[in-house]
Amino acid sequence: MAKQRLQSAAATLTSRYPSHERPLAVPPPGSGLKPVLGTYGFPVLGHVLSTLADPLEFARERYRKYGPVWWAGGVGFRVASLMGPEALEAAWINKDKAFSSTRGWAPVIGPFFHRGIMLLDFDEHRDHRRIMQQAFTRTALEGYLDLMRPGIARTVTSWPSAQRFSFYPSVKRLLLDQSAEVFVGASIGAESDQLSADFHATVLGGQAIVRADVPGGAWARGLRARERLERYFGSQLPDRRAGDGTDLFSMLCRSRDEDGERFTDADIVNHMIFLLMAAHDTSAIAIAMLVYELGRNREWQDALREEAVAHANDQITLDALADYPVLDAAFKEILRMYAPAGTLFRQAIKDTEVAGHYIPRNTQVAINVYGSMRLEDWWPNPDQFDPGRFLAGADPSAVHRYAFAPFGGGVHKCIGQHFADMNVKTIMHQMLRHFEWSVPDDYRVQLTWGTGPTPADGLPITLRRLYCRGRPSGIERV
Numbered sequence: 441m442a443k444q445r446l447q448s449a450a451a452t453l454t455s456r457y458p459s460h461e462r463p464l465a466v467p468p469p470g471s472g473l474k475p476v477l478g479t480y481g482f483p484v485l486g487h488v489l490s491t492l493a494d495p496l497e498f499a500r501e502r503y504r505k506y507g508p509v510w511w512a513g514g515v516g517f518r519v520a521s522l523m524g525p526e527a528l529e530a531a532w533i534n535k536d537k538a539f540s541s542t543r544g545w546a547p548v549i550g551p552f553f554h555r556g557i558m559l560l561d562f563d564e565h566r567d568h569r570r571i572m573q574q575a576f577t578r579t580a581l582e583g584y585l586d587l588m589r590p591g592i593a594r595t596v597t598s599w600p601s602a603q604r605f606s607f608y609p610s611v612k613r614l615l616l617d618q619s620a621e622v623f624v625g626a627s628i629g630a631e632s633d634q635l636s637a638d639f640h641a642t643v644l645g646g647q648a649i650v651r652a653d654v655p656g657g658a659w660a661r662g663l664r665a666r667e668r669l670e671r672y673f674g675s676q677l678p679d680r681r682a683g684d685g686t687d688l689f690s691m692l693c694r695s696r697d698e699d700g701e702r703f704t705d706a707d708i709v710n711h712m713i714f715l716l717m718a719a720h721d722t723s724a725i726a727i728a729m730l731v732y733e734l735g736r737n738r739e740w741q742d743a744l745r746e747e748a749v750a751h752a753n754d755q756i757t758l759d760a761l762a763d764y765p766v767l768d769a770a771f772k773e774i775l776r777m778y779a780p781a782g783t784l785f786r787q788a789i790k791d792t793e794v795a796g797h798y799i800p801r802n803t804q805v806a807i808n809v810y811g812s813m814r815l816e817d818w819w820p821n822p823d824q825f826d827p828g829r830f831l832a833g834a835d836p837s838a839v840h841r842y843a844f845a846p847f848g849g850g851v852h853k854c855i856g857q858h859f860a861d862m863n864v865k866t867i868m869h870q871m872l873r874h875f876e877w878s879v880p881d882d883y884r885v886q887l888t889w890g891t892g893p894t895p896a897d898g899l900p901i902t903l904r905r906l907y908c909r910g911r912p913s914g915i916e917r918v
């Protein structure tokens with residue numbers, strides 16, 4: 441919290457620096473394209489502190505001034521930002537193959553997640569995606585649900601009634617244990633604790649402010665942790681290839697595309713490390729922010745609980761999860777408000793254009809998913825939690841196909857979308873059947889920036905256990 445206050449004070453100070461508006465580059469004569477306008481900001485640092493302190497307001501203010509494409513400075517880079525569904529679509533559809541994910545993501549998370557599928561481009565990416573797809577079929581998801589249900593039930597029902605229950609660290613712990621069981625096929629214990637610690641250090645490495653291998657720093661710890669993860673997965677590979685496990689690691693080992701192609705050992709290690717990262721923080725943000733908004737909006741919590749209690753028992757199946765319209769709408773509303781993968785990166789590998797703006801080769805591009813789904817132009821009253829936007833009869837895609845796009849678009853669209861949906865709903869199913877919760881009326885969660893807007897204060901909630909007898913008699917307080 442002290443860090444947040446310091447960051448915000450420094451942001452206010454640096455934002456006052458008189459930085460002159462300039463074009464990112466002059467468009468070729470006769471092209472009819474407009475220049476991308478923006479400012480570098482404070483010397484060297486650029487606008488980094490403002491984007492960390494209040495990324496949403498910073499982006500919306502620039503959108504109001506410049507429209508869907510602008511640039512801003514940040515630690516030596518000049519980054520072009522895209523906002524609004526039309527600009528997002530241009531980058532995702534990537535029709536002239538001008539945008540590289542490899543080069544866009546490399547400066548951000550490259551050393552920790554290199555050769556993860558999101559960091560591959562074009563034909564190579566397509567070939568890997570075809571193999572990986574086999575680990576995300578409906579049958580595979582049913583296998584993961586069987587593996588995750590007991591752990592979720594065990595952990596959620598062990599949470600106590602409490603006045604200030606720190607929800608965010610608790611759900612992170614639940615997801616880390618789950619990663620060990622469902623992703624890696626390891627049992628909970630010393631081995632999974634080491635895995636969790638290494639995985640956590642790898643993620644923090646990617647978010648380090650001092651981005652150099654300085655002994656004792658987050659970057660250095662992340663690199664060493666990644667090396668241990670590589671050794672761990674490498675040592676387990678022969679058994680997983682030979683076995684018949686239904687965890688994600690085993691599934692990746694056995695996945696083949698239609699031509700029988702499969703991953704090399706090195707590919708599997710790289711993909712496993714990336715998948716753990718892609719799944720973990722995003723799901724933790726989504727669940728935490730859903731619990732937060734339901735704690736503030738009790739009428740929606742009650743509506744969701746009614747729906748949860750109407751299900752026969754705790755043992756939810758994939759089919760039953762499809763029959764959860766109010767929870768589905770509330771989850772979508774959270775993804776709209778708090779995009780867990782909030783900014784995506786690309787680099788232009790040739791001169792190109794977005795929304796009539798000239799983007800020269802070698803430009804680093806930030807796709808602002810978070811800000812885009814909070815624009816008044818597309819979402820009336822955008823900061824208001826209202827699952828009704830997604831309930832029967834409402835169709836946000838009628839406004840624009842990419843107005844609601846928390847899982848991205850184009851060839852890199854999230855491969856784990858249905859996994860995330862199943863996981864979040866299964867956890868919420870347990871929460872709603874066993875607890876009610878609230879936050880004080882005047883409480884506003886403090887947010888910091890991880891993969892997207894992330895609780896910085898642990899998200900304290902008042903948690904109260906319920907006794908759930910199931911359909912049709914509902915719940916009792918104990």
Ligand code: HEM
Pocket residue numbers: 541557558559569715718719720722723726775779780781784785809846847848849851852853854855856857859860
């Ligand atoms: C609420 C949860 C999640 C959200 C909001 C989310 C969002 C996203 C987004 C926006 C992308 C596109 C990245 C880009 O274009 O650069 C992406 C990619 C990806 N996600 Fe997710 N994700 C979530 C959960 C998961 C889970 C649970 C998994 C795995 C089990 C997963 C695996 C991946 C992978 C492998 C990619 C890269 C796909 C590719 O490049 O082909 N995600 N995700």
